[in-house]
Amino acid sequence: MNEKIYIAFINGHFPPFWKNLTADLRRCxxxxxxxxxxxxxxxxFYSMDRNQYHSTLLLAxxxxxxxxxxxxxxxxxxxxxxxPILTFLFGEAQLAGKGALVSTYRLNNHFxxxxxxxxxxxxxxxxxxLHELGHTFGLIHCPDYECxxxxxxxxxxIDLKRNRFCLGCQKKLGVTCQEG
Amino acid sequence: xKPYKILIVDDELSVRTSLKEWFLEEGFTVxxxxxxxxxxxxxxxxxxxxxxxxxxxxxxxxxxxQKKIKEIDEDAIIIIMTAYASVDTxxxxxxxxxxxxxxxxxxxxxxxxxxxxxxKQKELTSENVQLKEKISELSGVxxxxxxxxxxxxxxxxVDTVAETDSTVLIRxxxxxxxxxxxxxxxxxxxxxxFPIVAVNCGxxxxxLLESELFGHEKGAFTGAQYRRKGKLELANGGTLxxxxxxxxxxxxxxxxxxxxxxxxxxxxGGSDEIQVDFxxxxxxxxxxxxxxxxxxxxxxxxxxxxxxxxxxxxxxxxKSDIIMLANHFIQKxxxxxxxxxxxxxxxxxxxxxEYSWPGNVRELENAIERAMVIGKGPExxxxxxxxxxxxxxxxxxxxxxxxxxxxxxxxxxxxxTGGNVTKAANLLGIDRVTLYNKMKKYGxxx
Numbered sequence: 001m002n003e004k005i006y007i008a009f010i011n012g013h014f015p016p017f018w019k020n021l022t023a024d025l026r027r028c029x030x031x032x033x034x035x036x037x038x039x040x041x042x043x044x045f046y047s048m049d050r051n052q053y054h055s056t057l058l059l060a061x062x063x064x065x066x067x068x069x070x071x072x073x074x075x076x077x078x079x080x081x082x083x084p085i086l087t088f089l090f091g092e093a094q095l096a097g098k099g100a101l102v103s104t105y106r107l108n109n110h111f112x113x114x115x116x117x118x119x120x121x122x123x124x125x126x127x128x129x130l131h132e133l134g135h136t137f138g139l140i141h142c143p144d145y146e147c148x149x150x151x152x153x154x155x156x157x158i159d160l161k162r163n164r165f166c167l168g169c170q171k172k173l174g175v176t177c178q179e180g
Numbered sequence: 181x182k183p184y185k186i187l188i189v190d191d192e193l194s195v196r197t198s199l200k201e202w203f204l205e206e207g208f209t210v211x212x213x214x215x216x217x218x219x220x221x222x223x224x225x226x227x228x229x230x231x232x233x234x235x236x237x238x239x240x241x242x243x244x245x246q247k248k249i250k251e252i253d254e255d256a257i258i259i260i261m262t263a264y265a266s267v268d269t270x271x272x273x274x275x276x277x278x279x280x281x282x283x284x285x286x287x288x289x290x291x292x293x294x295x296x297x298x299x300k301q302k303e304l305t306s307e308n309v310q311l312k313e314k315i316s317e318l319s320g321v322x323x324x325x326x327x328x329x330x331x332x333x334x335x336x337x338v339d340t341v342a343e344t345d346s347t348v349l350i351r352x353x354x355x356x357x358x359x360x361x362x363x364x365x366x367x368x369x370x371x372x373x374f375p376i377v378a379v380n381c382g383x384x385x386x387x388l389l390e391s392e393l394f395g396h397e398k399g400a401f402t403g404a405q406y407r408r409k410g411k412l413e414l415a416n417g418g419t420l421x422x423x424x425x426x427x428x429x430x431x432x433x434x435x436x437x438x439x440x441x442x443x444x445x446x447x448x449g450g451s452d453e454i455q456v457d458f459x460x461x462x463x464x465x466x467x468x469x470x471x472x473x474x475x476x477x478x479x480x481x482x483x484x485x486x487x488x489x490x491x492x493x494x495x496x497x498x499k500s501d502i503i504m505l506a507n508h509f510i511q512k513x514x515x516x517x518x519x520x521x522x523x524x525x526x527x528x529x530x531x532x533x534e535y536s537w538p539g540n541v542r543e544l545e546n547a548i549e550r551a552m553v554i555g556k557g558p559e560x561x562x563x564x565x566x567x568x569x570x571x572x573x574x575x576x577x578x579x580x581x582x583x584x585x586x587x588x589x590x591x592x593x594x595x596x597t598g599g600n601v602t603k604a605a606n607l608l609g610i611d612r613v614t615l616y617n618k619m620k621k622y623g624x625x626x
Contacts, residue, residue: 056198083198087287095204140207151206153289 003071005133007035008062010077011042015104015125016118024126028148028164028177029133031071038065042079055081055092055101063099072136074100074129081105090152091128093135100132106155124158134165134173142169184299185209185226189219189245190234190261195284199232202291216240216248223252224520224558229302230295235262235269243269246276252521252558255309257302259294309515324360325508328498334361334490341488342368347440349425349485350463352492354609355542358463359423361490366419371459374418377411381432382424382611389432396448412445415458425485426466426477427611433478440484460485465609495537495544502532505541509548510560517552525559538589539607566596587622590615594624 007021015021022033040061045053062075074093081089081103090107093100107124109117127148134149142149145157147166152158164177186208188199196212203210211228213219216239219231231249235242242260249256260273260281270281279298282290326332341348342365350358359378366376384392391401395410412420422428428436439445440460444453462485471477495502506524514521524532537543551564590608597603605615619625 056194056201082285083201084192084194085198085285086202086291087285089288092201093205095201135205140205151292153287153292 003069004032004034004067005029006065006067006070006073007033007129008038008065008073008075009035010038010040010058010062010075012037012039013076013078013104015076015122017122020122021126021129024163025130025133027179028130028170028175029137029173030175034067034070038062038075042077047082050082052080052082052088053077055083055089055103059092059094059099059101062101066098070098072098072100072133074102074133074136076102076104076125076129078104078108090155090158091132093132095135095140096138097136100129100136102128102132107158112155120159123163124155127158127161127163128152130163130165134169137173139165139169139172142166144168183207183209184229185211186230186232187211187213187219187222187228188232189213189216189237189242190232191215191237192234195234195261206295216242216245219245220248220252223249227253227518227520228256230298231256231258233258233260235260235273236264243272243276246273246278250277254521255305257298257305259298324357324364325505326498326501327504328493328500330493330498331501334492337488337490338364339368341365341490343370344488345369345371345459347460347485347487348462349468349487349489350461350492351468351489352463352465353494353540354465354606355540356492356494357541358465358492359421361492362419362421362423362461362463365461366421366459369419369459371418375415376419376421377415377458378421378423379411380423382427386429386432389428390435391448393432394435394445394447397450399449401448407447410447412439412456412458413454416456418458420458420460422460422462424464424466425462426464426468426471430476430478433481437478437481437484440481495540499533502537502544503529505544506532506548509545510552513549513552519552520558522552522555522558522560525561528560528562528565531562531565538609539593543607583622586618587624590618590622590624594619 009018018035022035025033040058042053042058045058045061047054058077058081059075062073066073081092081101083089083092088106089103091100091102102125104121104125105111107128108121109115130148131152139149141151144150144166145160146162147169148161148164149166149169150157150161152161165173165175170177186203188196188203188210189212190196190199191214193214196214200210200212211222213222215237219233233242233245242262246258246260249258258278260278261284262269262281263284273281279301280294282294286294326334338361348362348365350361352358362378363376366372379392381389391408391410393410393412395408395413398407443456445456446453468477468482468486472479472482503524510522510524513519539546547566548560550566551560555561555564590604593604593607594601597607601612601615605612608615
């Protein structure tokens with residue numbers, strides 16, 4: 001794959017330490033990464049009933065921003081996202097597709113009434129971005145609880161995972177994660 | 181590991197899409213249906229490991245759909261989804277066999293947990309079914325089905341005699357299930373923890389039958405390189421089932437009588453007497469009284485084995501059991517072939533009731549197995565059944581010669597067995613030599 005993976009910071013939402021993001025992602029996904037800001041009218045995706053934003057519709061909008069030289073795009077937002085059948089999501093991706101979306105809303109300690117922890121927030125966001133990108137490469141959830149492709153239904157699950165694919169998932173992707 | 185197959189039934193596209201994505205990421209094979217009718221059509225394409233149903237849909241609602249799905253696959257694991265939870269509908273869904281009832285939207289962790297539990301239940305159910313099938317394969321007793329008065333009497337007799345240690349003679353046409361009854365008696369008797377050893381006396385040449393029953397010492401005859409235990413010894417503590425007892429030679433009748441009187445015998449070529457303890461069950465489709473009259477069967481042996489007699493009626497005499505048996509075999513083969521259960525078209529049911537089933541339950545089972553293999557739709561149709569069942573037998577039988585009927589029937593059975601005389605003889609309930617003679621008489625070639 002020669003084309004780029006774009007990280008889109010929706011409405012200029014930059015998680016802490018975001019400048020490390022592309023280098024950290026490249027340790028497991030050795031592709032060219034670019035980042036940019038996209039401006040989206042989030043009101044279009046807002047559900048008054050749920051006080052949340054419709055993830056699938058937002059992701060569809062995000063795909064329109066994928067540049068011509070882009071292979072994939074992953075959006076990063078700080079709003080609380082949902083799909084109709086679930087109460088909340090950390091992220092959503094098109095399986096073996098081009099787009100993914102990650103929300104930092106429930107990755108933030110602040111949401112759980114805990115003191116701010118930027119390093120932890122960054123680690124969680126980076127793992128979720130890697131997880132959703134893994135789906136866009138066709139990976140499904142992995143039973144290895146340390147693998148970044150393990151399914152996370154609680155934020156604690158994300159903290160348990162490592163920020164890399166397990167050997168099985170690396171083999172499926174045809175990559176070797178570098179230590180970092 | 182085989183991916184689990186799931187069916188999502190919901191009239192809302194967004195629910196179908198988002199659930200489908202969620203399950204795809206979990207590695208499931210996912211199919212969706214937008215209505216009850218759509219779901220029922222999909223049910224006929226293959227069994228699903230898990231089915232999620234929306235309770236409120238236009239047209240057929242979730243509760244009705246759940247009932248219909250259970251008719252097709254009674255082991256289906258169904259989870260009912262609703263946006264408007266009410267205790268009444270939840271109770272009704274669970275009473276009708278739903279695995280669980282959940283309110284939309286779900287918490288992701290609740291959904292994961294629910295799916296894990298449901299699949300564990302599915303695995304346990306499948307394992308349980310497989311183990312039961314294995315046990316019933318070994319004992320064979322699950323295939324004894326019947327609600328007709330004739331079969332009720334048979335079941336009563338089985339229960340009565342099982343507890344005793346009496347010798348039992350089971351009589352009935354070929355294919356009526358005599359061996360199954362023998363196994364049922366054994367499995368209900370105090371000897372059930374010991375083996376039941378079956379010997380088909382009609383299928384073994386006389387010279388071999390002797391060594392088969394009594395065993396032999398090394399060097400007893402040419403080719404006897406090792407000492408070998410006979411079936412009598414192997415049945416020690418358990419049950420000896422002698423099928424087609426009416427076919428054994430006069431000499432063997434004398435030998436057998438001696439064993440039955442003293443429960444002692446010697447292996448061929450041996451000199452030591454061996455003491456055995458077994459219960460004897462015999463079966464035959466022959467008229468033993470007539471054979472005794474003709475002095476082809478020893479009277480003393482006849483009285484020795486005819487202590488308690490059970491007569492198995494032919495299938496044509498218990499028509500009320502035919503459809504029940506057919507449905508039992510459909511379920512059995514649907515499970516073993518991993519196919520959805522089929523129903524029987526009403527015209528086929530009528531035809532099955534009219535047909536005389538000369539091969540009895542065995543013929544019915546073969547017909548259903550064939551229909552399950554070749555049938556395409558959700559129903560068993562006339563085309564799925566063997567040709568000879570497919571022809572009407574009501575065409576003015578008063579004007580047809582008996583020999584013509586016999587010839588036609590032999591031809592049909594040979595056609596069904598692909599010219600295999602052994603199988604055809606078995607289905608016809610006669611031995612191979614008799615069939616060859618009849619084929620010669622009627623000029624029938626294989």
